[in-house]
Amino acid sequence: MxxxxxxxxxxxxxxxxxxxxxxxxxxxxxxxxxxxxxxxxxxxxxxxxxxxxxxxxxxxxxxxxxxxxxxxxxxxxxxxxxxxxxxxxxxxxxxxxxxxxxxxxxxFTDGAVLRKRSQLEAFTARAGELADSLVATLVDLHGLAPDALGLSDFGRPSGYLERQLKRWAAQLAASHSRDLPELVALGERLARSLPGEQPPALVHGDYRLDNVMVDVDDGSVSAVLDWEMATLGDPLTDLASMALWWDGIRGLDSPVAAVPGDVPGYPGSDGLVRAYAQRTGRDLADFSWYLGFAYYKIAAIFEGIHYRERQGLTVGDGFAQLGAMVPALVERGHAAVGQNV
CATH class of the missing domain: 3.30.200.20 (Phosphorylase Kinase; domain 1)
Structure with missing residues (x-):
């Protein structure tokens, strides 16, 4: 010992x-x-x-x-x-x-979790392979049949998006420390324009680059980590999460993890989304809604952390930064949803 x-x-x-x-x-x-x-x-x-x-x-x-x-x-x-x-x-x-x-x-799985900008910069030559493997792994996950895995009872995919909106709205209400009318309005816009349900899949719930381990030799995903939010639901929520964390928060100096979109040499998330659509054949006509929802969810999570930080209930660095990011996340969420909803 x-x-x-x-x-x-x-x-x-x-x-x-x-x-x-x-x-x-x-x-x-x-x-x-x-x-x-x-x-x-x-x-x-x-x-x-x-x-x-x-x-x-x-x-x-x-x-x-x-x-x-x-x-x-x-x-x-x-x-x-x-x-x-x-x-x-x-x-x-x-x-x-x-x-x-x-x-x-x-x-234990060998590999690296790419959370620092210096790590991303070291992978610039393999940025394309890294992006391709991240997408391919998500395609493989969403292509699995829950029944065949013994996971048919792992969640309730019907009504998943509506329940998600209610969940994060409730969290916002429970962690109110400042008025954020535009964040509330974003949730209302999303609720008014729910897309039709996608064929359900096993979803990770927090799919992003820093939640996987990467093979340092070839840039491929060697393990997907942190399955605590996994359930049966709408797979495009995973895709939107991946896109947001890839470059949707570029320029915001996130303390959570470095953003590939901030590093020269990395492809844009639009290429990753196109690759997913091509490989799965899923209809992405409503993807702007999912991206708006991803911003709403992260803003709600960060606002909850901001609330706890103000109550003195957090330990560590970066918590104040998360609260400061919320207005920008809300603005980007509204922009993602568009002007007609």
Missing amino acids: SDSVPPGVAVGALEAFLEQEVPGLLSGPLHVELLSGGRSNLTYLLSDGHRRWVLRRPPLGHVLATAHDMNREFRVLRALHPTAVPVPKPVVIAGAEVIGAPFYLME
Whole structure:
């Protein structure tokens, strides 16, 4: 065991559990490192000196029953691992009785998460391959049949868009700290112009470049991460999310991750969207609505973070920046939807 163990993992109890449930997995004492955490589930890197794994668990101090969330993520990984969609191999899942919170373990995947501008600049020569693999992976995901994966009950695709709008409107109402009439108006515009339902698919819920691992040699996607928002729904919400984070927030100095659209040599998101349409044959006539919705959703999320930051409930850097981005996101959302709605 390492001398300094980050909070949230009872290493001795975890070692005993793994030795019982997965005999032969460990060949030495576990060393634990916190990789990321704060706004969502916590992610730890585990090593026995020979092999590496990743452990996911809910945030510290989370008092609600959260085993369901872990079960959903683990279930998606188990269903997808045999498919063409690259995901880490799931190992084992457990309830709160082992480390004090539900968790699951998955194998470590080699690759890089491109969150810094310097990392994107280093990939400029392979920007085209990177964009192509990001799109191809999304096409593969949306081409899977949920029934064949055993995920037919993983969500309610009918009425998905309407429920999404209501969800984020409710979050805005619950985190009101300033008047944002244009953000409210954007949600109302979207509600008045709901597009017809697309053939449903398994959707990631937060698909973007910094939620995948990239092979540093060829620029291909080696694993799709962070499945906590996955469900059955409208696949074009994933496409719009990818486009927004690719270059839709360029120039806004986002603290979340570097924006490919801010780096010379990267293709525009319009090319990625066209490639998706060509490969899937899906009707993108209403894509402007989905892009407007993507801006609305991110603005609502950032406004919620802004509210918590003002209440002193956030820890870390960049939270104030997110609140400052909201007006620009709203403006871009209105522009995406257009003038006739």
